Amino acid sequence: MFWDHAIETLDRASLRQLQLKRLQATVRRVARKVSFYREQFSQARLRPSHIGALADVRRLPFTTSADLRANYPSGLLAVGLDDTLRLHTSSGTTGKPKALFFSRQDVANAAELCARCLVMTGVTRGDVFQNMMTYGLFTGALVMHYGAEKVGCLVIPAGPGNSEKQLLLMLDFRSTAVHVTPSYALYFAGFLESKGIDPRRDLALRRAFVGAEPYTEDTRRKIEQALGVDVFNSYGLSEMNGPGVAFECEHKHGMHLWEDHYLLEIVDPQTGEPLPEGEYGELVLTTLCREAMPLLRYRTRDITAVVPEPCPCGRTHRRLQRIRGRSDDMLIVRGVNIYPQQIEQVLMSLPQVGRNYLIVLDGLDEMTVKVELAQTSFDGQVEHLVHLENEIVSRLRAEILTRPKVELVPPGSLPVSEGKARRVIDNRKL
Ligand code: AMP
Ligand code: ZN
Numbered sequence: 001m002f003w004d005h006a007i008e009t010l011d012r013a014s015l016r017q018l019q020l021k022r023l024q025a026t027v028r029r030v031a032r033k034v035s036f037y038r039e040q041f042s043q044a045r046l047r048p049s050h051i052g053a054l055a056d057v058r059r060l061p062f063t064t065s066a067d068l069r070a071n072y073p074s075g076l077l078a079v080g081l082d083d084t085l086r087l088h089t090s091s092g093t094t095g096k097p098k099a100l101f102f103s104r105q106d107v108a109n110a111a112e113l114c115a116r117c118l119v120m121t122g123v124t125r126g127d128v129f130q131n132m133m134t135y136g137l138f139t140g141a142l143v144m145h146y147g148a149e150k151v152g153c154l155v156i157p158a159g160p161g162n163s164e165k166q167l168l169l170m171l172d173f174r175s176t177a178v179h180v181t182p183s184y185a186l187y188f189a190g191f192l193e194s195k196g197i198d199p200r201r202d203l204a205l206r207r208a209f210v211g212a213e214p215y216t217e218d219t220r221r222k223i224e225q226a227l228g229v230d231v232f233n234s235y236g237l238s239e240m241n242g243p244g245v246a247f248e249c250e251h252k253h254g255m256h257l258w259e260d261h262y263l264l265e266i267v268d269p270q271t272g273e274p275l276p277e278g279e280y281g282e283l284v285l286t287t288l289c290r291e292a293m294p295l296l297r298y299r300t301r302d303i304t305a306v307v308p309e310p311c312p313c314g315r316t317h318r319r320l321q322r323i324r325g326r327s328d329d330m331l332i333v334r335g336v337n338i339y340p341q342q343i344e345q346v347l348m349s350l351p352q353v354g355r356n357y358l359i360v361l362d363g364l365d366e367m368t369v370k371v372e373l374a375q376t377s378f379d380g381q382v383e384h385l386v387h388l389e390n391e392i393v394s395r396l397r398a399e400i401l402t403r404p405k406v407e408l409v410p411p412g413s414l415p416v417s418e419g420k421a422r423r424v425i426d427n428r429k430l
Contacts, residue, residue, distance in 0.1 A: 003119035003151075004112075007260055008315045015316060019263055020054050022288035027051050027060070030294050033078040036071055037061075037296065057263060057286060062272060062297045065090075068098040068239065079103055079292050089137045090238040100139070100238050103292040107146065110241040113258050114147020117247035120256070120315075121207055121232045123177060125152030128204075130175040132166065132184060133212065134419045135159050139242025140212050144179050147244060153177070160184055160418040163191040174204040179234070179243075182215035182223065183421035186355035189226030190412055193375060199228040209234045211243065213420050214323050214341050218348035222355065233322060239298055240285055246320050254307035254319030261289045264318070265297070266306060269327045280305040282327055283320070301326045303339075331424065334365045338400045340423045343369060346395045352377035352388050356414040359404075361426045367404040369396065375411050 002008050010018070028048045030037040040061040041047070050059060068076065068090075077084070085104050089097035102110070123129070129148040133141035135157060148155045156169055160181070166188065169175060180188070185208060192199060199205055205227055210220070211234030220231045235255050236243035240262060246255035257264055262285045266275050269282040283300045287293075303326065307319040325339040332338070340359060347353045347369075354372035361367055371392060378385065385408055392406045415422075 001119050001122055001124075003116040008116065008120075008256075008317065010260070010316055012316055015259055016054060018260055019288060022260075023054065023057060023263060023286065024048065024051050026286070026288060026290075026294045027296070029078055030296065034076055034294075036067070036076055054263070057265065057297065058274065060286075060296045062284070062299050063295050064299045065098060065239075065301070069096050072096050073099045074101070076293050076295070077101055078294055084292050087137075088139045088142075088238055088242065097137075098239065100241075101292040102241070105289075105291045106241065106293075109261065109289055110143045110244055111146035111150045113241070113244035113261060114144050115150040116258065117234065117244055118147060118151050118153075118177075118209070120247060120249045120313075121209075121230070122250065123148075123151055123153065123207065127151075127153040127177050127207075128156065128173055128175045129153040130156045130158050130166070130169060130173075130178045132158050132160050132178055132180040132188075138419065139236070139238045141179075143236075143242035143244060144209070148177075148179075163188055167192070167195065167197065170203050170205065176204050177207045177209065178205065178227075178229075179209045181212045181420060182210050182219055183213065183356070183416060184418070185210055185223045185227065185231075186219070187412075187416045189223065190355055190375070193226070194412075199226070203228070205229050207232065209247075211235055214325050214344075216341065216345045216348055217322070219344065222348060226355075235320065235323060237300060237302075239295060239300070240287065241290070245285075249311065249313045249315060251311060251313055254311070254321055256311065256315050256317045256319050259317045262286065263288055264306070264320075266304070269301075269303070277306050278308040280321070280324065283323075301328050303327055329424075331359075331361070331426075333361065333367050333400075334402050336400065336402045338402070342399050343396060344423075346399050347371055347392070350388075350392065350395075353392075354411045356412075356416065357423070358414050359424045361424070361428045363428065365428065367402065368407055369404050370407045370409050370414060372411050372414055373408055 084101045086102040088100045135141040208229045208231045224231050232248040236245040246257040265284040266281040275281040283302045303324040305321045325341045354374040356372045358370045389406050397403045
């Protein structure tokens, strides 16, 4: 199903032409309106007229999250404050947040892209959309809320947490779709189990839109099984309006990135040089339609690759592979580079492992992985636990090349956050 068939299936040549036109207009606008970019251009002796082809995007400066913080609160605005309609901030980091402004057109565009995403997975106006993301300064809930309303769904702004209330809403209003983080989806699945609820029998859920933090294919399968839904991966970031940047279609193999709104590059995170299509590197995005706060070559820090083949669904917008993690999530333990995703991949491939885990770093370089057991996996025999623990240690060692301690803990005993999961606690005194 298509929300906007013409644009979603636009032939690549026309799509690239449209991108170039929009890139040129964006560059002209920021040169006139944003002193930060004007100064950068003048240092690089760059004029908007130098952007004659899409490849010339490489001549433009990168924008980093440090630039957003340095220009806080409103240094990167390209419109007057009177023309702004909404403010969001980006979550998760210490110190000053990043402030993101939306104009009326930006709010409308963000909703339009979310509508495309939802309809692509089969959502219709008959759906009841329970939004379990955090409402507030975080873009995740509100931006998707507008998209689901645009499609015509009944939207329930449940927010995260309060599982009893979530269940009540699901039962009484027959929610068919949820929008949720992977960590809360797994926690909620455990809650349903403890209540004796069988989602296939007792609920009307069909789809879950899962994103805001990285997760693996095995985690997707766990959520699908436990909630009786199809899970679609949803990618976005506040700097690019929040959700609706890239989303899976019915083939669930890579997320279509809406290239009429975002120009994508994959670069080597160390050198910033472009990588050949299909290779993993850092995603860099340039906004093509953003009015209030256009951003050039924004360094997302997210590690992904472009799926090289066209998608059988007929959409021409290229797909991103599942995000492997953020380049700044990388841990260095005993000199080895480790992404928390590698650990999740090992854990979630084991059926005896439950739904939550936590990586704790202590002392000089001691790594302990706390792992929740699955509800059914303890039969009272201690030697079985010891065996499982050893099995996890050796599989982790093979994946991350260092030997962590593994601590098995009862199901539901590790902390769950309402917003994004905190997977790593680093107490090291280095
Ligand atoms: P925020 O700006 O607070 O919404 O955070 C955006 C960040 O969340 C992105 O840059 C990614 O690191 C992460 N993120 C969002 N969606 C996904 C997803 N589907 N898979 C992996 N990471 C995601
Ligand atoms: Zn597709």
